[in-house]
Amino acid sequence: MTNSSQTPAPGTSFDIRSLPKVSLHDHLDGGLRPATILELAAEVGHTLPASxxxxxxxxxxxxxxxxSLVRYLETFDHTIAVMQTRGALARVAREFVEDLAADGVVYGEVRWAPEQHTAQGLSLDEAVEAVQEGLSAGVASARAAGRVIQVGQLITAMRHGDRGQEIAELAVRHRDRGAVGFDIAGAEKGFPPSRLADAFTYLAAHQFPATVHAGEADGLESIVDALVSGRALRLGHGVRIAEDISLEDADAAGNGDEGVETAVLGRVAAWVRDRGIALELCPSSNLQTGAVEAFGNDIGSHPIDMLYQLGFKVTVNTDNRLMSGVSLTGEFELLADTFGYDLSDLLELTLNAVDAAFLPLEDREALTEFVVSEFETAAS
Known part of the structure; x- marks a missing residue:
């Protein structure tokens, strides 16, 4: 893998951008280049808030x-508006992969909702095919630039759209043509996974994996429903699992360590941790949407470090690179600077993502070997 030389992040002796990364939670309609939006908007006559x-x-x-998550989601009105043709979808997907590869991502799962991209006459299958065309072109472009990347689609159903079964069938139909998993997204509160229970049953019957947005705009009940009704193998965000963890004074608990806090996990938190259900955490996005407001309003108060130290399968993601103004490199740099993470921490977080990827075991083993080798090179 080849990347351009970069300056090491503050407090580190290694270049985070050059390290291999795995991206599990990154929305296609949240990762457009502003210049591309301007060009596509001009083609379709869509008015933008800036020129x-x-x-x-x-x-x-x-x-x-x-x-506010509601206001956060409103920004997608503009990106979705310019992603309604085969050419636009293919271009956005190609550039998406190119940008991931330039950031050092070697495996990425791209989530998007086909049902939101049929306003100009595309069928659901045509939309999926257009995105796959772009993803494949992006992989080829990255390879030509000397970079290594593999990508897959996470076909997403909108929670409020009542098209869960149709989208689940779409995902399974494309499982050997780029689709690697299923997701539900959109307004979390009031639209639980149980509304799409039949779709999740269909996916399970066809051995097709699902990740579910839960524990972002709603709490533990949403997480439980994602695990039960959604049969989720991963939790999209899932950060509010931290609300099921209490910190108690160790001395008060009879452990004899005055001034030391000990973590007590509730049943839901213990279940998620003990069974290695991956959390797709998105640090900057979680702050912006208010998902972690119960813990504070800066990165230092984000529960990601507590969850990591307690042994949860924490993965680091961007969510929406355009809206949050972030990259995966930037998120890792933020965590390293805030919590003092070193190369071994970044490796563990990356391997968590490899293990949680919707890939066959053999592919995950090969990816693990590659990632470890690259990290060992960086450490030498």
Whole structure:
């Protein structure tokens, strides 16, 4: 794998951008280049809130950084509006992969909701085919630039759309043509996974894996429903599992360690941790949407480090790179700077993502070997 030389992050002696990364939670309609949005909007006559790429990118970041998931989601009105043709979908998907590869991502799962991209006459299957065309072109482009990357689609159903069964069947139909998993997204509160229970049963009957957005805009009940009704193998965000963990004074608990806190896991938290159900944590996005407001409003108070130290299968992700103004490199740099993570921590977090990837065992083993080898090279 080849990446351009970069300056090591503050407090580290290694270049995080050059390290191999695995991206499990990254939305296609949240990762467009501002310049591309401007060009595609001009083609279809869609009015944007800014007329140049820099100002448009800033508008997306400012709008997303509101502490409200509802306002955060409103920014997608503009990106989805310009992703309604085969050509637009293919271009956005190709650039998406190119940007991931430039950031050092070697395996990425791209999630998106086909049902939101049929306004100009595309069928669901045609939309999926267009995205796959773009993803394949992006992989080829990355390879030509000397980079290694593999990608797969996470076909997503909108929670409020009542098309869960149809989208589940779509995902299974494309399982050997780029689709690697299923997801549900959109307004979490009021639209539990149980509304799509038949779709999840269909997926389980066809041995097709699912990750479920849960524990972001809603709490433990949402997480439980994702595990029960959604049969989730991973939790999209899942950060509010931390609400099922209490910190108690060790001395008060009779352990004799005055001034030392000990963590007590509730049944849901213990179940998720003990069974290695991966958490697709998105640090910056979690702050912007208010998902972790119960713990504080800065990265230092984000429960990601507590969850990591307690042995949860924590993975690090971007969610929406355009809206949050982030990259996976930037998120790792943020964690290293805030919590003092070293190369071994970043390796463990990356291997967590490899293990949780919707790939066959043999492919995960090969990816593990590659990642470990690259990290060992970085450490030498």
């Amino acid at each position: 140049d790429a820099e100002a448009l990118g800033r508008w997306f970041r400012d709008s997303a950084d509101s502490g």
